[in-house]
Amino acid sequence: MSGVIPYGxxxxxxxxxxxxxxxxxxxxxTQGPAVEAFEQAMAKYCGAKYAVAVCNATxxxxxxxxxxxxxxxxxxxxxPNTFVASANCGRYCGADVDFVDIDPKTYNMSVTxxxxxxxxxxxxxxxxKVVIPVHLAGQSCEMDRINQLAQEYGFTVIEDxxxxxxxxxxxxxxxxxxxxxxxxxxxxxxKIMTTGEGGLVMTNRKDLYDQLVFLRTHxxxxxxxxxxxxxxxxxxxxxxxxxxxxxxxxxxxxxQAALGLSQLNRLDDFVxxxxxxxxxxxxxxxxxxxxxxxxxxxxxSAFHLYIIRVQAERAGKxxxxxxxxxxxxxxxxxxxxxxxxxxxxxxxxxxxxxxFPESERYxxxxxxxxxxxxxxxxxxxxVVQALEEVLTLSCPA
Ligand SMILES: *Cc1c(COP(=O)(O)O)cnc(C)c1O
Numbered sequence: 001m002s003g004v005i006p007y008g009x010x011x012x013x014x015x016x017x018x019x020x021x022x023x024x025x026x027x028x029x030t031q032g033p034a035v036e037a038f039e040q041a042m043a044k045y046c047g048a049k050y051a052v053a054v055c056n057a058t059x060x061x062x063x064x065x066x067x068x069x070x071x072x073x074x075x076x077x078x079x080p081n082t083f084v085a086s087a088n089c090g091r092y093c094g095a096d097v098d099f100v101d102i103d104p105k106t107y108n109m110s111v112t113x114x115x116x117x118x119x120x121x122x123x124x125x126x127x128x129k130v131v132i133p134v135h136l137a138g139q140s141c142e143m144d145r146i147n148q149l150a151q152e153y154g155f156t157v158i159e160d161x162x163x164x165x166x167x168x169x170x171x172x173x174x175x176x177x178x179x180x181x182x183x184x185x186x187x188x189x190x191k192i193m194t195t196g197e198g199g200l201v202m203t204n205r206k207d208l209y210d211q212l213v214f215l216r217t218h219x220x221x222x223x224x225x226x227x228x229x230x231x232x233x234x235x236x237x238x239x240x241x242x243x244x245x246x247x248x249x250x251x252x253x254x255x256q257a258a259l260g261l262s263q264l265n266r267l268d269d270f271v272x273x274x275x276x277x278x279x280x281x282x283x284x285x286x287x288x289x290x291x292x293x294x295x296x297x298x299x300x301s302a303f304h305l306y307i308i309r310v311q312a313e314r315a316g317k318x319x320x321x322x323x324x325x326x327x328x329x330x331x332x333x334x335x336x337x338x339x340x341x342x343x344x345x346x347x348x349x350x351x352x353x354x355x356f357p358e359s360e361r362y363x364x365x366x367x368x369x370x371x372x373x374x375x376x377x378x379x380x381x382x383v384v385q386a387l388e389e390v391l392t393l394s395c396p397a
Contacts (some may be wrong), residue, residue, distance in 0.1 A: 007334040010189040011374055034142075035251075046109070064184055069129065073376050075129060078090075081136065097346070143157075143178075161185050182198060192274075214244055274302070326387065
């Protein structure tokens, strides 16, 4: 590795490598027994009924929206401070995307803002069909309250848990699904555990599960009981299948699933180490002019990210100068996220800077510090020292 300490990095063990090599020597490369085993293991880990592995979380969000029945006539709401994929999935279905501002403490969807927006839009009959709360940095949103609003206003809840595998909410694993319809995970290398590219949709509803399975593979079924009309015994042989929906090829390969299964064995260890490092950051950073990540009492974060907010006035330097000075010192800091409504693609729908002030204030102060399984204490000390220098010395680095 170069001298730069990255903000995130995967950990691949010899067992992980062996698991992938074993698949390469087997009969199945694309979706086969390892995918099924991975899905079952994930469902068991989360305590949910059904899991559908897909090629990435973006694809998972797309078919989750389709399974929820999202169309060009509907609205999808998410938060501005997320990766663009949480909003784009709505656009893939032709739906209008709108945003709900964030809570200033958790940086997750504000339930108060959600409720206010629901009350306002109800009057105009423009209620959302789908709401996508995002568990930023691995900390769960307030799902019990979001679920109450879902019952009251009749929308589908899809949790974007791309950051959150291994995290918990009210003592249950994220993905358990007690407060939502579907949960989507990402296994991109920078996330908590990896399959290279990969994602997974979790649900407890059989109807959604059947839809997700169709949509992952071209909208095709070989199960007679799911066909529109039964196969004709004189003409339709054992080759027969029916296309019921317009689906996609969003399958995961068996190589990826084998890697995922192997990584899942170490998930709790990954999360535990991230907590140790986050706790250590909390202690080392306590006297600096910055805000440390606040933890909701109901949430046990997966700690995908350790996000600080710099108090630029106290530091006497702008957010941008602090960020660039850290990069110049070899600290691979990052920023999650540029508010999605300010992206040129979304501006064309009429969104403007100022529309979601809490997300914009957050964006003007947030910095993600390096946090990953193999981060050493010496590297962490280096990050803290660089921050100290940048935030407390008067001349820019
Ligand atoms: C990473 C990420 C995604 C997309 O995940 P992919 O697996 O790369 O498609 C979606 N939402 C959020 C919040 C993410 O961080």
